[in-house]
Amino acid sequence: MSWTPDYPRTVPERRPPGHRPRAPRWTLGFDAPLSLVTSDYLALQCAGPDDPAVGPFLERVRACHTGRDGADAPEAWELLAFTDEAGRHNLVHLGYWRDATAHARWLATAPLPRWFAELDAAAVPFGAWHEVVQVPLDRVETIYSDPRRAFGLAACPGTRRESMTVNGYFGAARDRLPVSAIDPLEAAGPHRRRARPAASEGRRLRAECGHNTAVIRSGQYWQNAEGEQLADYTEALEPKLMAGMAHLREAADAEGTLSLRVMTSLDRETLRPLRETSVLGHFHTLASLEGWAAGHATHAAIYEHAIAKNRQYGEARTVVTWHEVFVLPRTAAFAYVNCHPATGILPYATSVLAVEPDDPAADSPAVYGG
Incomplete structure (x- = not known):
């Protein structure tokens, strides 16, 4: 039962x-009811992988998953890295929870979030950011091209991949969101870049995005690809994907893009890059993301290529694609400490508030229904 x-x-x-999908797809099912699902991104922003801040950050990451400090640890977690618009290295701890109370306890007691809450923005020689996406289950949708490996939220226990037919047409992602049956998921205001960049360096900021902001994590996994399929991904599909992401960044004002990061998955023990990436994108509304998907040549190239290769290889396809979408209710607040002003949603935030480390607001990087 789902x-x-x-x-x-x-x-x-x-x-x-009468629609019939051109390729099989799967979505996420849950074995028990739950009130909120959580994906928590907590990151170090520094000069590079060898920055002195990396070691202490990783020590706190590992402490969150062992011994007493691991009591409320994420049910699934990952390490990711990317280079941002300013050339900064970002090392990201990503955790997933089905239990919002366990996540709240983790925020209050675990070494990594406590470290973030206590940072002195005026004194640290690096930046850090914390973005928590927490929504009711009716504001989540997922899709997987292959059910045999668990990605993202699907790596949590008590979940399973279920075959579906709500795919293969524009608007399918919206239809997979249960709340879309009763809510058009419209924005409360226009998509607008802030008139002046946020004065973020040396400060701790809380930045809010608007009602019905859409957050997508879209993944590509080719760890097991060899020969022809590996060459096809690296020489054909990946360039098309990167062209689409470049367009969404460069045309952010027109496309409704708030933030876009192409992250590489890391081996949690060795920190070696895996043949796996994911794009974390924040959009003004779901309609913004749909507009690019339905009407821009860069998305058509990605989509048609993926469909053609799925038809060609079938179950032997070793390149897996997937995504998870969260539509945020009311307002969500993200926290940034000594970050450059292009970090995350800062260029488009509906409001930005400076807070002190000992301010109670600084301990709550995201507010559901606030």
């Missing part, structure tokens, strides 16, 4: 009558 919410539809679905 516990995904199901509402009587009052908003028309996007699925065309």
Whole structure:
């Protein structure tokens, strides 16, 4: 039995009558009901992988998953890295929880979030940021091209990949969001770049994004690809993907892009890069993301290539793609400490508030329904 919410539809679905998908796809099912799902991104922003701050950061990461400090640890977690717009190295701890109370306890007691809460923005020689995405289950949708490996939220216990047919047409992602049956998920205001960059360096900021902001993590996994399939990914599909991401960054004002990061997955023990990446994107609304997917040549190139290769290789396909989408209710607040002003949602935040490390607000990087 699946516990995904199901509402009587009052908003028309996007699925065309009689639609049959061109390729099989799977979505995430849950074995028990739950109130909120959480993905928690806590990152170090520094000069490079050899920066002196990396070692202490990793020590706190590992402490969060062992002994007494690991009591409320994420049910699934990853290490990722990327170079941002300013050339800074970002090392990211990503955790997933099905239990929002366990996550709240982790924020209050675990070494990594406590370290972040106590940073003195005016004194540290590095930056750090904390973005928590926490939503009811009816504001989550997922899709996987292969059910045999658990990615992202799917790595949590008590979940499973289920075959589906709500895929293969524009608007399918919206239709997979249970809340879309009763809510058009519209924005409360326009997409607008802030008139002046946030004065973020040397300060601790809380930045808010607007109602119904859409957050997508879209993954690519080719760790097991060899020969022809490996060459196809690196020489054909990956360049098309990067062209699409470059467009979404460069046309951010027109496309509704708030933030876009292409992250590489790391081996948790050796820190070696894996043949796995994921794009973490924040968009003004789901409609912004849909507009690019439905109408821009860069997405058409990615989509048609993936469909063609799935047809060619079938179950022997060793390149796996997937995504998870969260639509944020009301307001979410993200925290940035001594970061450069292009970090995360800072260029488009609906509000930015400076806080002190001992301010109670500094201990709450995200507020659900706040």
